[in-house]
Amino acid sequence: MAKEIGRRDFVKNMALTGAALAGAAALGGCSQSSASDSSSIKWDEETDVLVIGSGFAGCAAAIEAALAGAQVKVLEKMDITGGNSRICGGAMAVAESPLQEKEGIQDSPELLVEDMLKAGLGLNHVEKVRMIAEKSLETLQWTMDVLKVEWSDQMMWPGGHSVMRTYRAANNSGSGILEPALAKLKELGVPVETNMKMARIICDENRRVQGVEAIDRYKFSSDSGSGSRYIKARKAVVLAGGGFGANVALRTTQDPRLTEAIDCTNHPGCTGDALLEALKIDALPVHLSWIQLGPWASPDEKGFGLTPFFSTLEGAQWGIMVDPSTGKRIINEMGDRKQKSDAILATGHAAVMFVDSVGIQTVQEGVVDKILNKTMWEFDSLDELASHFEIPADALKQEVARYNSFVANGEDLDFHKQTIKMATLIEKPPFYAVRLWPKVHHCMGGVMTDLECKVMDFNLEIIKGLYAAGEIAGGTHGACRVGSCAILDSLVCGRVAGQNAAQEDAWA
Ligand SMILES: Cc1cc2nc3c(=O)[nH]c(=O)nc-3n(C[C@H](O)[C@H](O)[C@H](O)COP(=O)(O)OP(=O)(O)OC[C@H]3O[C@@H](n4cnc5c(N)ncnc54)[C@H](O)[C@@H]3O)c2cc1C
Secondary structure (H helix, E strand, O other), X not given: OOEOOOOOOOOOOOOOOHHHHHHHHHHOOOOHHHOOOOXXXXXXXXXXXXXXXXXXXXXXXXXXXXXXXXXXXXXXXXXXXXXXXXXXXXXXXXXXXXXXXXXXXXXXXXXXXXXXXXXXXXXXXXXXXXXXXXXXXXXXHHHHHHHOOOEOOOOEOOOOOOOOOEEEEOOOOOHHHHHHHHHHHHHOOOOEEOOEEEEEEEEOOOOOEEEEEEEEOXXXXXXXXXXXXXXXXXXXXXXXXXXXXXXXXXXXXXXXXXXXXXXXXXXXXXXXXHHHHHHHOOEOEEOOOOEEEEOOOOOOOOOOOOOHHHHOOHHHHHOEEEEOOOOEEOOOOOOOHHHHHHHHHHHOOOEEEEEOOOHHHHOOOOHHHHHEOOOEEEEOOHHHHHHHHOOOHHHHHHHHHHHHHHHHHOOOOOOOOOOHHHOOOOOOOOEEEEEEOXXXXXXXXXXOEOOOOEEEEOOOOEEEEEEEOHHHEOOOOOOOOOOOHHHHHHHHHHHHHHHHHHXXXXXX
């Protein structure tokens, strides 16, 4: 008989303390020693593979499991599918791609691994990084052959990569990958149920995951327990619930600096409740306190906004970023996110990034019109720019002259901008400037998984019947995720999880 082992309550927008989080694993779940409650379960429905979350990792897992012949269902707690995947930039790193070949760019999975380890300060789980890098090309091909994703024929070069290798969805949005994935699920007959939240993972007495308790967002009443549904997963549950960047209470237990005073780029459901349920059944947490800040965000708009469509790529490549109190550059503008965020935070105030009238022409059509006089300002001279942001004008002009000499000589003697040879002089007015202040963007931490994307417990053994992929799985990116590597991670690991989940023995 199935046993109900675990806490009955579920975490909503928890006001968790650090102690509560640390103790979460001891509160029950699949650990035999800590079984706190047991009663028989009457399953309301069954499927082979149950996927929690409808972002890239969840969709990839569900598609692969269905293609392998499993009966699959996806639960999504929000009323809209896709989580961060829907709202993201749709940029994916690929090594040894056809576009690189066309452009004559030398790359390899090993070089991608090197870049990820460098940004991650070597904390990355190397074998997982290698798997992702080695599967990047086949994953790109899969998105085209199976999902029918349309990619732009122009690559981009986010900071932290040593060569240009990033593909972008033709519509410049994660929706350009997500919608085809959802269409594929529809074609395969996989139901995606929205407003249905996984509230608890249920194991049997042998510590094997059996299924979940799910809660209808609109019907749930904690007093009566109504709206609660028990769904059995005959083969496996795949956790693809994303990160926890939008949960201030939770993120401050891991990094107390990330209070509500720091804005966030994530979708509102990015609260980590699926992660916490996994911890309650003894899933091993890794790197939870490594939470990434996006250094290209503007304090003059909420959330991710539109400014990053300038500052992530074009502003960084064709412009410079200075500390307004000194007029000096503070970092390699093409550095990784941690280097740049740390440098801005160290000054204690927003940085100023600007390009000239040549650099501004490289920005995607429509972006400048939308942000001008909101988060971006135009100036006829460097003196005007300096006066607006209260930058010492002479120091600023000297710094621009110094940077221009680096451009002319093809070598950045101060910060070693890797793309300096492609840069142009900053000299032709008008100049266009934005303010930048980091925002919470990505959780590098999550549950520990092996190379088959099976979740591991405190004994470093796998939790049978449980997989995790995407941002909920930790360790891959170490201290800092390089731009455009999360989509790759989510799709690669989602596929691996789905393929393996479908091969699990079904149990009665
Ligand atoms: C603004 C923005 C731009 C980005 N741009 C890029 C980019 O261009 N390239 C790149 O590589 N990365 C980018 N990223 C990061 C990337 O988008 C994410 O890391 C990736 O999409 C995560 O995918 P996922 O499937 O793990 O999670 P998500 O896409 O967040 O999906 C998780 C889903 O699970 C649901 N869920 C959570 N808990 C439960 C539960 N208990 N029950 C049921 N459902 C649940 C959530 O509501 C959500 O819909 C960006 C992120 C943001 C925020």
